[in-house]
Amino acid sequence: MQTTDQPVASGWISRLLNWMGFTNQPTIKVYHGYGQGEQLMIHGHVFKLSPLPRKKYRKSVIHNTLALLRLFVVKPMAGIEVTLEWGNETLYCKSGTDGFFSFNWKDKPPLHCGWNRVVIKAWKHQEAIAEAVGTVFVPHETQYGFISDIDDTFLISHSSNLRKRLFVLFTENARSRQPFEDAVKHYQLLACSNTVPDAPNPFFFVSSSEWNLYDYILEFTIVNQMPKGVFLLNQLKLFSQLLKTGQNNHKTKFTRIARILETFPRQRFVLLGDSSQHDPYIYEAVVNHFPRQIHAVYIRDITAKNQQNVKDVLYKIEAAGVSCCFFKHSSEAIMHSRKIGLISEKQATAEFHDN
Template identity: 25%
Template structure:
């Protein structure tokens, strides 16, 4: 099950394997009530995930919720992001609203229709959106794929943790309305020594059957957050690691997955329903722009996302959690080599039933069930005995 040699020693002995991953490829319309502020961008020319703006607030502490329900109904998914007091991102999208929300009584056809909507929902371009965060309200405009993004800094000193975000359409636009949206961002101090967690999603915390492609597609299309199975004990394991980081459950777990950004609301609902700690979601943008992520590339995609995370918090060490179904062992090995001394442990859910002592898992803990990972984390001082017992109990008495 385990290989407890020091991580740096084991990784250096596997440098030949790492060499294969060492060199990855690297005029506004006017709002009826306000003049266009500096934060508005040329929506036809800029891609939402590469916008760089210096927004000016339109108001301080005067965010007013509008309740008009005239026109076509839209919705505003807000994506959980991470940042620092000096720089954080608010990101969202305006799309056609779903006809219904998922529930435990949905059948496979309900789930199929909803998944199809999530993947192909009509996005709404050039709509004005008011975003409220940290007591200030900003107005921005959606781009041609319905996205909006603000690059901001905190107005003053802030503590690490979750911060709420609200967004709504500016009223009176093109006969549309949308319920006010609620979301969150996670702020961490880049200057303090601390611990974070990087976790994959598919087959690491939820049963996705990635190694069986036909079953994977069936699971993706025909399940919803209620019927999607969680890997027993993994919610308790990640919660224990999050709490160990600073004594609180406050966004120390970063989820990095190859799932499409379109299903972020579905994944966040899954996390909530199954008791996982909430945290930032780094998902693939699959769109028409040249900035679109490859739907099949995993290794370089994940390397880029995790490198950015490590560089954002240069004084933070990390525990990396993934599975053996795709490229997590190779990605995590490369990260540990690039950032020596900053990876405290690597846990790999052995969904391929591979030899846990094989070269692929050198310096890592390949586990079959979450209680095995919990026992190792206890031995390393990463969780408490009480937390380890809760992981064991969850594995023995799964709630799925």
């Protein structure tokens, strides 16, 4: 009887979980990878319980709250063998205690620029238990690259106020959240800075938000037509840590930015952030360590209490020969980008006619 009842019970539990928006089937979550011949990388998680992708977006506080809560109901699979198929090569690694896995490898150039498809599988007892398709971004050889924070840099988030931040997270969704006025226009113009639409500048979105919010943030950028880019978020949080969302150790942000700069040593980068948390100080450290690679720094003025401290930091960055813009409105940032040549006169003229 036990042998007969077990699959029935398991099927009933699976259907109940599916109805609640979860799956208890082994699942691989793959995040956008990036690199060039000397260094390619892609990351992901393996879960034994995880939320299903959201299909319906409603203007309902209850539905938005439940959808947000689901993102933190996860059970990682530790010590699972994971493989990646790249061309004729198969790479191997194991998931960590939080289910996280990371592949780092080299290939011989020239590589196909743009988004390259990879197949990733999870194995248990020499049997594939899950499979997912990921993409690795190989940028074109453009003059500039852009590294941007997310919360309160282009996405209105109230990061400096935990109560407001959680209220927005719980009551809104990825399609109802709002970007700052003209922020999307600025980023779209930067994507084509000194290049052509077929070979856009690479964008990297580096945030203290957790990997739990990956789909949420990705959906926001797609809906708002932000430049397609690579996301480098922070360590996964479990449901018991939900109220600490966005409150991670910001030191890892410098490490993630440094890894990008080391991967693309021939490109000059522009850093975009805000004054609500640690961005000015992290970017100052980045300029000190990579002075030849940083072309400009943009900081959105979010909190009045930090204004003077941020101005002092930006003064030091400018003294190192890096152009800075401390702005409240993205229209000011666009003007600055025109002034220093990040936005060409041709782009500015096209923008004027579009408006």
